[in-house]
Amino acid sequence: DRSFRVDAQELQRRFRSLQRATHPDRFGQRPPKEQCYSEQHSSLINKAYQTLLNPLSRGLYLLELNGVEPAQETDCDADSEFLTEIMDINEKLAEHKKGDTLEEIETLIKVKQEELTKEVTAAFERDDLQEAKKLLAKMKYFANLEDKLKNKKIPS
Numbered sequence: 057d058r059s060f061r062v063d064a065q066e067l068q069r070r071f072r073s074l075q076r077a078t079h080p081d082r083f084g085q086r087p088p089k090e091q092c093y094s095e096q097h098s099s100l101i102n103k104a105y106q107t108l109l110n111p112l113s114r115g116l117y118l119l120e121l122n123g124v125e126p127a128q129e130t131d132c133d134a135d136s137e138f139l140t141e142i143m144d145i146n147e148k149l150a151e152h153k154k155g156d157t158l159e160e161i162e163t164l165i166k167v168k169q170e171e172l173t174k175e176v177t178a179a180f181e182r183d184d185l186q187e188a189k190k191l192l193a194k195m196k197y198f199a200n201l202e203d204k205l206k207n208k209k210i211p212s
Contacts, residue, residue: 060118060180060188062108071105111173112199115180115192124185127193142197149204162205169198 083094107113116126148161172195179188
């Protein structure tokens with residue numbers, strides 16, 4: 057089913073089922089050709105699961121399946137209000153001192169990601185791939201902020 061909407065529990069159940077069937081440990085005593093097949097398919101199943109589990113990668117994959125190129129960093133048609141919001145969050149992260157709480161920024165990023173995920177879901181459901189593309193570009197910005205936040209939380 058090519059849908060942006062995913063039942064995470066069903067996805068995990070199918071992932072585990074496929075992994076059990078193809079896991080390399082099950083093919084240890086089999087001919088080398090079957091062992092290789094098992095390793096390749098197990099790897100593909102892992103990659104597919106990770107792609108479908110994450111809303112951003114899932115959306116980008118759906119665009120690709122529909123022949124739509126994802127927005128590039130140079131496609132800067134993002135509105136100035138959005139870019140200002142991203143810059144503000146970046147500044148808060150840059151100014152963050154050790155010991156300060158990052159929970160406020162973390163919550164803000166999480167809420168924005170959830171809002172964008174809902175909007176992307178709606179865009180895909182009405183088959184508006186160009187709108188989905190724009191929203192996914194915004195999700196990329198928040199994913200980058202999320203990565204910066206994780207790096208701030210790792211003690212150096």
